Amino acid sequence: MNTIALNNTLPRVFRNRSDIQSDIWHQDVTLERGHLYLVEAASGTGKSSLCSYLIGYRQDYDGTISFDGRDIREMCTYDWTVARQRSLSTMFQELRLFPELTAWENVQIKNQLTHHKNDAELRGWFDRLGIGDKCNVKLAHMSIGQQQRVALIRALCQPFDFLLADEPVSHLDDENSQVLGELMMEEVRRQGAGAIITSIGHHMHLPYDSTFKL
Amino acid sequence: MSSSLLVWRLLRQHVSIGQLAGFFFANLLGMLIVLLSLQFYEDVVPAFSGEDGVMKNTYIILSKHISAASTLGGEAQTFTEADIRDLEGQGFTQRVGAFTASQYQVYGSLSMGGMGVGTDMFFESVPDVFVDVQWPTVAPEIVPIILPRSYLAIYNFGFAQTRSLPKLSEGVVSMIQLDLRLRGEGGVERHMKGQVVGFSTRLNTVLVPESFMRRSNQELAPTAAAAPTRLIVEVKNPADDAIARYVQERGYELEDNSLEAGRATYFLKVVSAIVMGVGLLISVLSFYILMLSIFLLVQKNADKLQNLVLIGYSPARVSRPYQLLTVGLNALVLLLSFVLLFWIRGLYLDRLWEMFPTLVEGPVAMTVLIGFALFVIVSFSNIVAIRRKINRLTPRSPKTFKRGLYSTLNGN
Numbered sequence: 001m002n003t004i005a006l007n008n009t010l011p012r013v014f015r016n017r018s019d020i021q022s023d024i025w026h027q028d029v030t031l032e033r034g035h036l037y038l039v040e041a042a043s044g045t046g047k048s049s050l051c052s053y054l055i056g057y058r059q060d061y062d063g064t065i066s067f068d069g070r071d072i073r074e075m076c077t078y079d080w081t082v083a084r085q086r087s088l089s090t091m092f093q094e095l096r097l098f099p100e101l102t103a104w105e106n107v108q109i110k111n112q113l114t115h116h117k118n119d120a121e122l123r124g125w126f127d128r129l130g131i132g133d134k135c136n137v138k139l140a141h142m143s144i145g146q147q148q149r150v151a152l153i154r155a156l157c158q159p160f161d162f163l164l165a166d167e168p169v170s171h172l173d174d175e176n177s178q179v180l181g182e183l184m185m186e187e188v189r190r191q192g193a194g195a196i197i198t199s200i201g202h203h204m205h206l207p208y209d210s211t212f213k214l
Numbered sequence: 215m216s217s218s219l220l221v222w223r224l225l226r227q228h229v230s231i232g233q234l235a236g237f238f239f240a241n242l243l244g245m246l247i248v249l250l251s252l253q254f255y256e257d258v259v260p261a262f263s264g265e266d267g268v269m270k271n272t273y274i275i276l277s278k279h280i281s282a283a284s285t286l287g288g289e290a291q292t293f294t295e296a297d298i299r300d301l302e303g304q305g306f307t308q309r310v311g312a313f314t315a316s317q318y319q320v321y322g323s324l325s326m327g328g329m330g331v332g333t334d335m336f337f338e339s340v341p342d343v344f345v346d347v348q349w350p351t352v353a354p355e356i357v358p359i360i361l362p363r364s365y366l367a368i369y370n371f372g373f374a375q376t377r378s379l380p381k382l383s384e385g386v387v388s389m390i391q392l393d394l395r396l397r398g399e400g401g402v403e404r405h406m407k408g409q410v411v412g413f414s415t416r417l418n419t420v421l422v423p424e425s426f427m428r429r430s431n432q433e434l435a436p437t438a439a440a441a442p443t444r445l446i447v448e449v450k451n452p453a454d455d456a457i458a459r460y461v462q463e464r465g466y467e468l469e470d471n472s473l474e475a476g477r478a479t480y481f482l483k484v485v486s487a488i489v490m491g492v493g494l495l496i497s498v499l500s501f502y503i504l505m506l507s508i509f510l511l512v513q514k515n516a517d518k519l520q521n522l523v524l525i526g527y528s529p530a531r532v533s534r535p536y537q538l539l540t541v542g543l544n545a546l547v548l549l550l551s552f553v554l555l556f557w558i559r560g561l562y563l564d565r566l567w568e569m570f571p572t573l574v575e576g577p578v579a580m581t582v583l584i585g586f587a588l589f590v591i592v593s594f595s596n597i598v599a600i601r602r603k604i605n606r607l608t609p610r611s612p613k614t615f616k617r618g619l620y621s622t623l624n625g626n
Contacts, residue, residue, distance in 0.1 A: 055524060077529055077605070085526040096521040098224055105220055110525050112217035158526065 001067050001087040001161040004031040004054065004196075008063035011049045015062065023212040024050065026063075032194060033161050036185075036206060039198045041214035047198050048093065050214070051166045054196075055090050056080045085114060091155040093166035093198075095147055099140035103131065103150045106139055111157040125153050128183060130176065145171040152180055156187045163188055163195045169204055177204050218535075221522065225535045228514040233507035238543055240500030245551040245588060247493030249581050253559055255486040256576030258566065259479055272308070272452055273344060275417070275469035276301075276445045276461065292441035297464075301447065306454045311341040312442035313419070314427050317435035318398035322408065324390060338419040339427035340446050349423045350411050357394065358411040360421040361387075366413065384413055398434025418469060419444075444469070452479075501592055504543070505599055508536055512603050519607055533597075533604045540596040548589045555581070 006029045010020070020026055024039065025046065031037055041047035052058040053065055056072065065072050067083070075083070084090075097106050103126070111117055126132045129149040134142060139150065148171050155163065165184065169177040181204035188195045197203070278291045293312070302310050316337040323332030337359075342349070349358050363384075370381045392408035414421070431438070449457060461468055512519065522532045566573055 057524065081523075081526065081528040084524065090524070092524070096524060098518065098521065100224060100227060101220065105223075109217055109220045109224075109522075112220070113526055154525070 001083070002033045003068055004162060004194075005029065005066045005069070006063070007066070009053070009065055010062045011046045012060045012062060013049075014046065022214050024214050029212070031162070031196060034192055035194050035209040036188070037194070037196045038203060038206075038208040038211040039196060039214055040203070040211060041198060041200055043200065045214040047200070047214055048166070051090070051093070051164060051198065054164055055084070055088065086159050087161045089155045089158050089160035089163050091151050091163070091165040091168050093170070095151045097139050097147055097151055097154070099138070102136050102138055103142065103146075104135040106150055107154045107157060110154045114158040116159060117157045122153065122157065125156070125183060129153070129179060143171075145173075145176065148172060149176070149180060152184060156184070160191060161193050163193055165195065165197045167198055167200065170200075170202065177202075180204070181206055221527070221532065222535045224518050224522070225515055225532070227518070228511055229539075230507060230511070233503070233510075234539075234543065237500055237504040237507060238547060240503055241497060241544070241547045241592075242550055242554075244493050244495070244497030244500050245547055245585070246554055247496060248490050248588065249493075249551055249555050249585050250558060251486045251489040251493060252584055253555060253576070253578065253581040254562065255482065256578075256580060257559070257563065257573075259482060259576065272448055272450070273416075274447050274449055274452065274457065276447060276466045277443060277469060279465050279467050292443050293445055294441065298445065301445065304456070304460060306449045306451065306456050306460075308448040308450055309343075310448075311344050311446045313338050313340055313444040313446065314424070314431070314442065315440060316396075316427065317431050317438035317440055318396050321395040321397070323393045323395075325393070335420060337422045337427060337430075338444075339422050339424045340417075342424050344446050344448070345421070353407075355406055356391070357406055357408045357422055357426055359392075359408050360412045360414055360417065361410050362418050362420075363413040363415045364418070388412075396430060396434055399437065402434055404430075404434065497588065497592070501595070504540060504596065508540065508596075508600055509603055511536065512600070512607060516607050519604060529604050530601065533601045536600045536604075537597045540600065541593045544589055544593045544596070548585055551585060552582070 006024060006027070008026055008028065010025045014020055014025065022045065023029070039047065039050070049058065049061070053061055053072075056075065059073060067075075067087075098109070101109065104122075107122055111122065123132070123135075126135055129152070131142075131146050131149050134146060139147060142150070148168065152165075152168060155165070163184070168184070169180060172180060184195070185206060197206070197208075276293075278293070280291060298310055298312065301307055320335045320337060321332060322335050323330055325331075345360075366382065366384065366387060373379065374381050387410050390410070392410075394406045394408045396404045396406065398404075460466075519532050523529060563575055
């Protein structure tokens with residue numbers, strides 16, 4: 001997948017509003033593979049809606065969103081499964097991890113589906129992010145900040161053309177944000193992928209190609 | 215740990231052992247009732263329908279009623295051509311055959327160890343198509359004979375008992391040769407041997423092959439022409455009421471209880487069908503218990519299922535653990551049903567054999583087949599229902615959105 005295009009897209013809940021001032025909504029925007037985008041949003045501007053549309057979770061919008069020119073409304077369940085496994089990786093704001101499993105198992109449940117990384121690489125990432133000692137700890141017993149790092153590792157163990165990271169560092173201090181940002185960009189560059197990072201204020205300092213105000 | 219195991223560890227959360235046990239026993243009960251009623255029917259019907267070996271149970275034997283008046287008045291007890299044609303024209307009739315009686319005297323004797331027993335007797339024959347056994351080929355001078363089973367019973371329990379004579383089994387009787395003396399018109403005599411080749415519960419006569427009867431009547435009584443006194447009729451359905459009505463109207467008599475047997479079979483069929491219906495109903499209800507239980511499980515684990523789909527698992531893949539669970543349960547039910555079925559069947563067969571020593575157990579293939587068919591149908595429905603339920607839960611289709619997922623989303 002090389003491009004994600006939004007054409008005149010608008011969440012239906014905003015349909016009756018005339019005061020929309022946005023770089024995304026009601027605009028024609030094309031996001032390209034290999035580029036780094038920051039989407040800055042204030043509360044209530046539809047950031048989570050945008051992410052839900054892009055990962056095929058919701059379709060309550062007007063206008064069109066297309067992957068490589070194909071309207072994503074036409075994608076069937078199988079198409080989405082393939083896209084989520086090979087083209088589009090997501091780090092969810094709400095993390096969507098499994099509290100019953102350990103940190104390691106939370107990553108394995110994805111990696112065993114894609115077989116993208118080996119155990120040594122994954123251990124290396126856990127260590128780099130400072131949670132190497134937490135591998136066998138149940139996720140429910142970890143802090144949100146630690147969980148955020150597990151979520152990033154899980155998002156990185158798959159091939160992708162775009163990485164969608166929804167507020168990836170909202171619960172991390174500057175130092176940890178830095179490490180997480182570096183690790184993320186390493187993998188994005190290695191795969192030649194694009195990245196769309198959202199933020200509601202606190203964001204990583206990375207060499208963004210474009211910044212959109214939502 | 216493989217991904218399937220991890221997925222199972224997630225999705226087994228909220229599995230209710232109580233609900234599954236409820237389903238298991240309900241389904242077991244339903245399945246067992248269905249299979250047992252079917253098998254019982256297969257096993258017991260031969261006892262009621264009086265499978266005879268010599269004569270099919272769709273045959274009935276008709277004679278004319280013998281009353282005091284008809285005896286004194288010398289009224290004919292024979293069937294006329296018109297009678298037979300009329301009978302052939304009835305809707306319940308498949309075909310009609312006449313009994314041919316020997317037109318000469320028969321004297322049969324038996325010598326055992328120097329002691330001789332003899333009696334006057336008679337022969338009858340019916341067209342060969344009505345005899346289900348092949349007449350065995352014995353030497354030409356030996357006449358094959360089929361005796362009523364009751365004759366042997368009269369000898370064994372009435373005659374032999376009181377005279378301290380040896381009791382005879384069917385096998386022993388079949389080994390003894392009778393000396394036959396046939397005496398026809400003008401004192402012509404022929405000496406022959408006879409051999410009992412079979413016994414019939416339902417044919418109340420001394421039966422010989424049609425060809426022998428024709429030949430011997432021609433030789434010994436060429437001038438006599440006899441109208442039949444008894445008819446053998448193959449009917450389409452012995453339980454048909456029309457037969458009883460016709461017989462009564464014409465003043466005929468039915469020689470044995472084949473109609474009652476037919477009715478008993480019919481009644482057994484109805485009872486079996488009702489019991490089977492109850493079993494099926496229980497099965498259907500248990501199917502609903504399972505579906506409700508699984509749907510509840512899916513609902514409780516909806517978040518996990520959605521998350522798995524959003525990180526790249528296909529709905530088919532996340533449906534599989536629940537599908538395997540139900541198919542596994544169904545297979546266990548089937549297996550246990552078969553075990554219980556054959557155990558119970560052993561118990562009732564012992565009882566049946568006490569009542570009907572000659573009963574041959576019915577085939578089990580049909581029951582096994584029906585069991586597997588039920589298993590396949592139920593499992594397939596389970597698989598489809600679970601898949602549809604999970605498809606509906608997983609995001610994407612606008613329908614899903616309307617069904618209330620919106621409330622679970624946190625829109626900024």
